[in-house]
Amino acid sequence: xxxxxxxxxxxxxxxERIENKPxxxxxxxxxxxAPLRSALEVTSxxxxxxxxxxxxxxxxxxxxxxxANQILRGVYTKLQKAKDYTVQANIKVDMPFIRMLPIxxxxxxxxxxxxxxxxxxxxxxxxxxxxxxxxxxADTNSYTAVAQGTEMVAGALTTIVNxxxxxxxxxxxxxxxxxxxxxxxILKSQLTTKSNGTILTEYTYGTQAAYGLPDKMxxxxxxxxxxxxKGVATDMNNTADEKKxxxxxxxxxxxxxxxxxxxxNKGILDSVFKK
Amino acid sequence: MPGEDKIxxxxxxxxxxxxxxxxxxxxxxxxxxxVYGFLGxxxxxxxxxxxxxxxLISPTSGEIxxxxxxxxxxxxxxLQRIGCIVEKxxxxxxxxxxxxxxxxxxxxxxxxxxxxxxxxxxxxGLKGRExxxxxxxxxxxxxxxxxxxxxxxxxxxxxxxxxxxxxxPQGIIDIRNxxxxxxxxxxKTVLLSxxxxxxxxxxxxxxxxxxxxxxxxxxxVSELLNAQELIVAFSVNNIEKAKQLLANASLDKTxxxxxxxxxxxxxxxxxxxxxxxxxxxNGVDVYSIEAKRKLEDYFLKLINA
Amino acid sequence: xxxxxTYNEFIKIAAKPRSYIGVGAITxxxxxxxFAMKADGMNFISFVTAPxxxxxxxxxxxxxxxxxxxxxxxxxxIHVPLLIALVTGDLVSGEGAMxxxxxxxxxxxSRTKILFSKYLAGCAYTFIILLWMGFMALxxxxxxxxxxxxxxxxxxxxxxxxxxDLGWRFALGFSVxxxxxxxxxxxxxxxxxxxxxxxxxxxxxxxxxILFNIIGALEVxxxxxxQPYLFTTHMMAWRSFFEDPLPTEKIIHSIIILLVHxxxxxxxxxxKFNKKxxxx
Numbered sequence: 001x002x003x004x005x006x007x008x009x010x011x012x013x014x015x016e017r018i019e020n021k022p023x024x025x026x027x028x029x030x031x032x033x034a035p036l037r038s039a040l041e042v043t044s045x046x047x048x049x050x051x052x053x054x055x056x057x058x059x060x061x062x063x064x065x066x067x068a069n070q071i072l073r074g075v076y077t078k079l080q081k082a083k084d085y086t087v088q089a090n091i092k093v094d095m096p097f098i099r100m101l102p103i104x105x106x107x108x109x110x111x112x113x114x115x116x117x118x119x120x121x122x123x124x125x126x127x128x129x130x131x132x133x134x135x136x137x138a139d140t141n142s143y144t145a146v147a148q149g150t151e152m153v154a155g156a157l158t159t160i161v162n163x164x165x166x167x168x169x170x171x172x173x174x175x176x177x178x179x180x181x182x183x184x185x186i187l188k189s190q191l192t193t194k195s196n197g198t199i200l201t202e203y204t205y206g207t208q209a210a211y212g213l214p215d216k217m218x219x220x221x222x223x224x225x226x227x228x229x230k231g232v233a234t235d236m237n238n239t240a241d242e243k244k245x246x247x248x249x250x251x252x253x254x255x256x257x258x259x260x261x262x263x264x265n266k267g268i269l270d271s272v273f274k275k
Numbered sequence: 276m277p278g279e280d281k282i283x284x285x286x287x288x289x290x291x292x293x294x295x296x297x298x299x300x301x302x303x304x305x306x307x308x309x310v311y312g313f314l315g316x317x318x319x320x321x322x323x324x325x326x327x328x329x330x331l332i333s334p335t336s337g338e339i340x341x342x343x344x345x346x347x348x349x350x351x352x353x354l355q356r357i358g359c360i361v362e363k364x365x366x367x368x369x370x371x372x373x374x375x376x377x378x379x380x381x382x383x384x385x386x387x388x389x390x391x392x393x394x395x396x397x398x399x400g401l402k403g404r405e406x407x408x409x410x411x412x413x414x415x416x417x418x419x420x421x422x423x424x425x426x427x428x429x430x431x432x433x434x435x436x437x438x439x440x441x442x443x444p445q446g447i448i449d450i451r452n453x454x455x456x457x458x459x460x461x462x463k464t465v466l467l468s469x470x471x472x473x474x475x476x477x478x479x480x481x482x483x484x485x486x487x488x489x490x491x492x493x494x495x496v497s498e499l500l501n502a503q504e505l506i507v508a509f510s511v512n513n514i515e516k517a518k519q520l521l522a523n524a525s526l527d528k529t530x531x532x533x534x535x536x537x538x539x540x541x542x543x544x545x546x547x548x549x550x551x552x553x554x555x556x557n558g559v560d561v562y563s564i565e566a567k568r569k570l571e572d573y574f575l576k577l578i579n580a
Numbered sequence: 581x582x583x584x585x586t587y588n589e590f591i592k593i594a595a596k597p598r599s600y601i602g603v604g605a606i607t608x609x610x611x612x613x614x615f616a617m618k619a620d621g622m623n624f625i626s627f628v629t630a631p632x633x634x635x636x637x638x639x640x641x642x643x644x645x646x647x648x649x650x651x652x653x654x655x656x657x658i659h660v661p662l663l664i665a666l667v668t669g670d671l672v673s674g675e676g677a678m679x680x681x682x683x684x685x686x687x688x689x690s691r692t693k694i695l696f697s698k699y700l701a702g703c704a705y706t707f708i709i710l711l712w713m714g715f716m717a718l719x720x721x722x723x724x725x726x727x728x729x730x731x732x733x734x735x736x737x738x739x740x741x742x743x744x745d746l747g748w749r750f751a752l753g754f755s756v757x758x759x760x761x762x763x764x765x766x767x768x769x770x771x772x773x774x775x776x777x778x779x780x781x782x783x784x785x786x787x788x789x790i791l792f793n794i795i796g797a798l799e800v801x802x803x804x805x806x807q808p809y810l811f812t813t814h815m816m817a818w819r820s821f822f823e824d825p826l827p828t829e830k831i832i833h834s835i836i837i838l839l840v841h842x843x844x845x846x847x848x849x850x851x852k853f854n855k856k857x858x859x860x
Contacts (some may be wrong), residue, residue, distance in 0.1 A: 096737070097631075097632075097736070097737030097738060098632070098737055098738045098739075098740070099737065099738070099739045099740070099824055100729075100739065100740035100741075100742075101740075101742055103729075103742070105639070117639040119639060119640050120640070120728070120743070121640055121728070121729045121740075121742055121743070122638060122639070122640040122641075122642055122728065122729040122731055122740050123638070123639040123640050124632075124636050124637070124638055124639075124740070125636070125637050125639060126635065126636065126637070127633065127634070127635055127636055127637040195634070196634060196635050197634055197635050199635060221635040221636070222635075255636075326857075326858065326859075329686045330685070330686070331682060331685055331686065331857070331858040332857040332858065332859070333855070333857065350688070350690075351688040351689065351690070352688070353688075354686060354687060354688040355688040357686070359683075359686050361682045361683075361686070362679075362682070363679070364683070365678055365679025365680050365682065365683065366680060366683075367592060367595070367678065367680060368678070369595045369596055369597065370591075370592070370595050374591070374595075378588045378591065378592070379683060379684075379687065381584045381585075381587070381588055382581065382584065382585060382588065382684070382687035382688070382689055383687060383688070384581065384687075384688040384689075424683065
């Protein structure tokens with residue numbers, strides 16, 4: 001994909017260079033056409049600068065894209081090491097409009113996209129699941145990735161990679177990953193999708209860093225969109241405090257997931273994921 | 276008077292409902308062993324008086340004493356010794372006869388066993404129907420059950436308010452015999468209010484007549500009625516001759532009415548054989564002699580006075 | 581004598597066909613709800629979780645016996661009070677209509693004891709109805725839907741109560757629900773003392789409940805002053821046991837209001853029953 005763009009940009013540059021090649025001077029022209037010549041010279045220089053800029057930009061861009069792809073490939077390769085895993089999760093929800101105690105759950109995962117949360121209690125988890133980033137990275141043809149600078153995250157230097165879907169019909173609108181390139185680990189992600197809105201995720205790694213599996217995840221969601229339906233038939237008890245309602249309207253909600261006791265690549269039957 | 280102790284003493288009983296005076300001044304006494312007739316026309320205050328004695332109605336003023344105790348202060352003591360039917364006996368239609376009796380027996384204040392219940396059911400002639408629901412009982416059967424309910428706890432005093440209402444002639448006779456049995460065999464005291472004056476006349480030993488909420492007269496039935504003249508109907512073959520004979524004997528003023536071949540005379544009981552002999556000795560055949568509406572006449576005379 | 585009278589009242593209630601209308605109705609209504617939930621319960625859940633489902637997913641056995649029991653308890657608003665009033669409204673006036681009151685009140689037991697024994701029997705019936713409802717809701721519900729955490733939607737958001745925490749909540753919730761139904765029973769018994777037929781007290785009880793519910797729902801300043809004192813406002817007090825943190829003060833306040841109503845109504849009933857002249 002990028003080769004096409006690259007070729008296009010190079011073609012443009014070449015065309016402009018050809019187009020902007022200055023004409024040879026003639027002696028008879030010097031006196032009468034001097035102003036015109038100097039104007040042409042300026043224009044020509046300007047064009048050169050533009051072309052150079054474009055080349056540089058595209059080179060950088062190409063380089064950035066190439067770099068981003070490499071980074072993502074590195075992360076994806078790491079994630080692929082875990083063919084399957086089970087992990088004990090402690091899920092704590094901190095959201096206005098939702099009150100619940102932390103609960104324990106067991107998470108099952110199997111390549112490429114089998115995912116299950118098992119819990120005696122009711123668990124509230126991000127709709128996109130825990131493996132959205134991995135799923136996204138798998139389909140390399142569906143997006144363009146561009147590296148966009150660096151940022152310190154939790155004391156580690158990360159490269160910011162923007163992910164732009166190529167298709168209008170894609171659920172993903174925009175993705176942004178903060179990747180520790182030394183360890184090929186995603187330390188933070190911000191995914192904006194049509195179906196799930198924007199979710200910011202922070203990752204902390206420990207014992208399973210080699211597989212790219214985090215020890216802790218913090219999901220932040222925007223709660224402005226939450227509206228409690230009025231006149232719900234089941235709710236005859238008006239517990240709402242108007243002031244509290246207004247206070248809650250502009251906050252973010254968080255889900256804290258602590259993952260322990262990973263069992264990686266031990267083999268999980270497909271039947272485990274059947275509902 | 277049989278026994279000399281008073282079972283019931285009512286003194287100047289008054290009951291008003293706003294401006295309406297249901298009972299204005301009723302007083303009477305009932306002695307142990309009495310079959311006491313409680314008479315009065317409709318609206319006289321009989322039902323109100325009886326209900327007040329049974330604490331169904333609270334009096335405006337006056338005093339009621341039963342068994343020597345004040346009804347207001349010793350209600351439970353008194354009611355434990357009374358069995359009653361007020362108007363018609365009503366029971367729980369969705370329960371059987373046996374269950375109904377058990378329910379009321381449980382509240383009677385004395386211990387009543389199942390065998391006692393069956394004994395009473397048999398006594399009132401309902402044996403074999405004890406398990407049947409009341410919904411299928413006739414009026415007469417319910418009346419019998421009412422009597423059973425009245426007797427189940429062996430009370431000293433039985434109060435019956437219009438007990439023969441709605442009964443057929445056989446039913447009336449049965450109730451009459453039962454009351455007599457209660458008095459003679461079981462030494463019960465019975466207070467009986469009724470509109471059927473002949474029944475009262477036949478079984479009551481003492482009575483009170485009230486009208487418009489006031490006591491008119493009370494006393495022994497025989498004394499009250501014997502003090503009055505009788506109306507005696509003589510059925511004869513020759514009315515003219517009979518009239519002539521009475522005139523000759525200066526008894527023509529006793530003629531009350533002549534109906535076809537029957538002559539009604541206003542005479543005392545002692546004069547009946549005298550008139551009979553007068554007719555028979557002088558060729559007038561006497562087909563029948565009948566004392567008509569004794570209490571009824573007395574009652575109406577008092578009420579209309 | 582009081583306990584004998586109470587035993588009599590139990591027998592009468594158990595023998596009356598109308599007493600089984602309540603049991604039958606509860607069985608039918610709960611059965612219908614269980615069937616509906618079994619058929620389409622997840623759609624119902626979706627309605628509750630819809631505001632959150634854009635970003636969040638709910639895992640676990642949400643549609644479980646505890647939730648079913650909670651939904652069924654909501655019926656306390658209109659349906660069960662009617663079933664209670666059907667029986668308790670008949671306790672005194674039914675005797676008058678049948679004529680048995682004449683015999684009953686000529687027995688050597690005080691009218692106060694008779695009334696209290698009827699009241700106690702009525703409360704026992706109320707308890708049985710509630711117990712049956714609890715059995716159908718919790719036991720049958722759990723048998724059909726399994727068990728799990730309870731998710732409750734209040735007007736200020738969603739609360740998820742963990743299963744080990746539900747036992748005492750349901751127990752206390754049912755207890756307070758019993759208190760609110762006893763208030764209804766007391767009201768209908770009191771009205772029964774003023775009537776000679778059964779229909780009057782039953783219809784009056786329901787009319788009062790409906791009227792008070794309407795007054796309680798209207799946001800009119802004048803009416804809002806009396807709303808806190810209406811017993812219908814506190815009939816849903818049991819729901820407070822499914823909040824976190826537990827609004828203890830609010831619950832105690834509701835209990836006090838209900839108890840005040842019970843005592844007040846009983847006082848009126850006692851006065852009327854003792855003074856009443858039996859003319860029928």
